[in-house]
Amino acid sequence: QEMATANWTLPDHPTLPKGKTVAVVVLDGWGEASPDQYNCIHVAQTPVMDSLKNGAPEKWRLVKAHGTAVGLPSDDDMGNSEVGHNALGAGRIFAQGAKLVDAALASGKIWEDEGFNYIKESFDKGTLHLIGLLSDGGVHSRLDQVQLIVKGASERGAKRIRLHILTDGRDVLDGSSVGFIETIEKDLAQLREQGVDARIASGGGRMYVTMDRYENDWSVVKRGWDAQVLGEAPHKFQNALEAVKTLRAEPKANDQYLPPFVIVDESGKSVGPIVDGDAVVTFNFRADRMVMLAKALEFPDFDKFDRVRVPKIKYAGMLQYDGELKLPSKYLVSPPLIERTSGEYLVKNGVRTFACSETVKFGHVTFFWNGNRSGYFDETREEYVEIPSDSGITFNEQPKMKALEIAERTRDAILSGKFDQVRINLPNGDMVGHTGDIEATVVACKAADEAVKMVLDAVEQVGGIYLVTADHGNAEDMVKRNKAGQPMLDKSGSIQILTSHTLQPVPVAIGGPGLHPGVRFRSDIQTPGLANVAATVMNLHGFQAPADYETTLIEVVDK
Ligand SMILES: O=C(O)[C@@H](CO)OP(=O)(O)O
Numbered sequence: 157q158e159m160a161t162a163n164w165t166l167p168d169h170p171t172l173p174k175g176k177t178v179a180v181v182v183l184d185g186w187g188e189a190s191p192d193q194y195n196c197i198h199v200a201q202t203p204v205m206d207s208l209k210n211g212a213p214e215k216w217r218l219v220k221a222h223g224t225a226v227g228l229p230s231d232d233d234m235g236n237s238e239v240g241h242n243a244l245g246a247g248r249i250f251a252q253g254a255k256l257v258d259a260a261l262a263s264g265k266i267w268e269d270e271g272f273n274y275i276k277e278s279f280d281k282g283t284l285h286l287i288g289l290l291s292d293g294g295v296h297s298r299l300d301q302v303q304l305i306v307k308g309a310s311e312r313g314a315k316r317i318r319l320h321i322l323t324d325g326r327d328v329l330d331g332s333s334v335g336f337i338e339t340i341e342k343d344l345a346q347l348r349e350q351g352v353d354a355r356i357a358s359g360g361g362r363m364y365v366t367m368d369r370y371e372n373d374w375s376v377v378k379r380g381w382d383a384q385v386l387g388e389a390p391h392k393f394q395n396a397l398e399a400v401k402t403l404r405a406e407p408k409a410n411d412q413y414l415p416p417f418v419i420v421d422e423s424g425k426s427v428g429p430i431v432d433g434d435a436v437v438t439f440n441f442r443a444d445r446m447v448m449l450a451k452a453l454e455f456p457d458f459d460k461f462d463r464v465r466v467p468k469i470k471y472a473g474m475l476q477y478d479g480e481l482k483l484p485s486k487y488l489v490s491p492p493l494i495e496r497t498s499g500e501y502l503v504k505n506g507v508r509t510f511a512c513s514e515t516v517k518f519g520h521v522t523f524f525w526n527g528n529r530s531g532y533f534d535e536t537r538e539e540y541v542e543i544p545s546d547s548g549i550t551f552n553e554q555p556k557m558k559a560l561e562i563a564e565r566t567r568d569a570i571l572s573g574k575f576d577q578v579r580i581n582l583p584n585g586d587m588v589g590h591t592g593d594i595e596a597t598v599v600a601c602k603a604a605d606e607a608v609k610m611v612l613d614a615v616e617q618v619g620g621i622y623l624v625t626a627d628h629g630n631a632e633d634m635v636k637r638n639k640a641g642q643p644m645l646d647k648s649g650s651i652q653i654l655t656s657h658t659l660q661p662v663p664v665a666i667g668g669p670g671l672h673p674g675v676r677f678r679s680d681i682q683t684p685g686l687a688n689v690a691a692t693v694m695n696l697h698g699f700q701a702p703a704d705y706e707t708t709l710i711e712v713v714d715k
C-alpha cells in the first residue's frame with residue numbers, strides 16, 4: 157500500500173554535508189538521575205560519558221524515553237527496548253502493543269477479529285491455553301489484559317482454560333509473582349464456580365523458561381515446551397501458589413529464574429498438556445521474547461530442539477510478532493505498522509550501514525530499529541554483525557559482557573571506510589542492572605563507557621560524527637523509591653532493589669570532528685523524546701527528514 161507509493165528520495169539538508177561517517181551508539185538502560193549510591197552510572201567511573209555531558213552544553217541534552225513519548229498507554233509506563241528502539245529508528249511515535257491491546261479490549265474488537273474467531277473454533281472440544289508473562293510490568297504483557305482475555309474467552313464459549321505462567325521479577329519487584337498468582341487464581345476460582353474448568357497448568361521464571369530471545373539459548377524454550385506442551389517438568393505441585401512459594405524458598409531463588417514446574421492432579425498427572433484440537437494464545441504483546449516459542453509452535457520444519465510431540469492446534473499470538481516472517485500467522489490484535497523507518501530511507505539513499513550488538517541485544521539495533529522487521533533492506537549496502545553473548549549465566553557474573561568485542565568490531569567497521577553509518581547497542585547497564593546486583597552494575601557501566609571511548613576514538617580518526625544516546629533508564633537507579641524519592645525498605649529492613657527500567661530521561665550527545673561547527677541543539681522543542689533522534693541522524697548524514705517525522709533536535713547557526 158504505502159510502500160508502493162512512498163517516495164524514498166530524501167531532500168538534501170540545506171547546510172549539512174553528506175559523506176561523513178556517523179556512529180550512532182545506544183547505551184541500553186542508561187538514564188539520567190540525581191547522583192547517589194544507587195545510581196550506578198554515577199558511582200562508576202565513566203569519564204567519556206561525563207565529558208560529553210560536561211564538555212559541550214549545546215551538544216548534550218535529555219529526551220523522554222518512557223510513556224506516551226514512546227507510544228505507551230500512560231506516562232506511568234517505564235520505557236523499554238522495544239518501544240525505545242522503535243522510536244529511535246522510526247522517527248515517529250506509534251501506538252505500541254500495550255496500547256493497541258487495551259484499545260481492542262475496550263472496544264470489544266478483539267472478539268470480532270479473525271484471530272479470536274480462529275481459536276474459538278477449538279472451544280467446543282478443545283482446551284484454550286494461555287502462555288505468557290504474568291506481570292503488571294507492561295513491558296511484555298499486562299495482567300489486567302490476561303484477566304480480560306480469560307473472562308472474555310469463557311463468556312464466548314471456552315469451557316476448559318489452562319494458564320501457563322512465566323514469573324517476572326525483572327519489570328516488577330522480585331517476589332511479586334505471588335500476588336499476581338493470587339489475583340489470577342481468584343478469577344479462575346470464580347470461573348470454576350460458573351462451571352468453567354479453568355486452572356494454572358505450568359510455570360517457570362521468564363529468564364529460565366520460554367522467554368529467551370534472538371536465539372541465544374534454545375534450551376530455555378525447550379524447558380517451557382516440555383512443561384507447557386508435554387506436561388513434563390522436574391517439579392510437580394498441586395497448585396501454582398504452592399509451587400512458587402516452595403521454589404522461591406530455595407537459596408538464591410528469584411522470580412526471574414524459577415525452574416519449570418507443572419501442576420498435577422491427585423494421581424500425579426499434569427493437568428494441562430497441550431494436545432491435538434486445543435487452542436493456544438501467547439499473550440505477550442512484545443515480540444522479542446515470544447518469537448522463539450512462536451516458531452516452535454508454528455513452523456512445521458522446526459529443528460532447534462526435539463519437540464517430541466507436535467500437537468495440532470489453533471495458535472494465535474496476542475500480536476503478530478514478526479511482520480516479515482508473518483509469525484504467527486494468526487493474532488488477536490494487529491501490531492503497529494511501522495513503515496518507512498529511517499534505516500530503510502537512509503539505505504535507499506545510499507547510506508551504507510553497519511549494525512552491531514551482542515546476541516541479547518542484536519535484534520534491538522536491527523529488528524526493533526527497523527520497525528519489527530528482520531533481515532536487510534539492501535544486503536549490498538548493509539552488514540549486521542552479532543557478537544555471540546554468554547549464555548546460561550546471569551550477567552552479573554560477567555558484567556563487562558561483550559562490550560569490548562562490540563567496540564572493536566565497530567572500530568574496525570569505522571576505520572574500514574566501508575560504512576557511512578555504524579549503529580550499535582551496548583547492553584551492559586541494562587542487562588546487569590536487571591540482575592539487581594549493584595556492584596556488578598557499576599562494573600557494567602564502566603565497561604560500556606570504555607566501549608564508547610573506543611568508538612569515539614575511531615570516529616575521531618576518520619573525521620566523523622557521533623550521536624550517543626540510550627533507549628530508557630535502568631542502571632541509574634537501582635532502588636525502589638517512595639514519592640519523595642527516598643529508598644524504600646522491605647519488611648526485614650533492607651532496601652528494595654529495583655531490577656526494572658525507570659521513568660528517567662536519557663541523554664543525547666552529538667559531536668566529532670566531522671560535525672559542522674554551527675550545529676547545536678535547538679532550544680525551542682519543549683519535550684522531545686527518542687522519536688526526535690531519527691530526523692537528527694538523517695541531518696547528520698546530510699539529509700532532511702520526511703515531513704511526518706518528529707522534528708530534528710538540531711539547528712545550524714553561522715560560525
Ligand atoms: O529483558 C527484557 O526483556 C526487557 C525487560 O523486560 O528489557 P529490554 O526492554 O531492555 O530489552
Ligand SMILES: [Mn+2]
Nearest residue numbers: 184185237627
Ligand atoms: Mn533496553
Ligand SMILES: [Mn+2]
Nearest residue numbers: 185586587590
Ligand atoms: Mn532491559
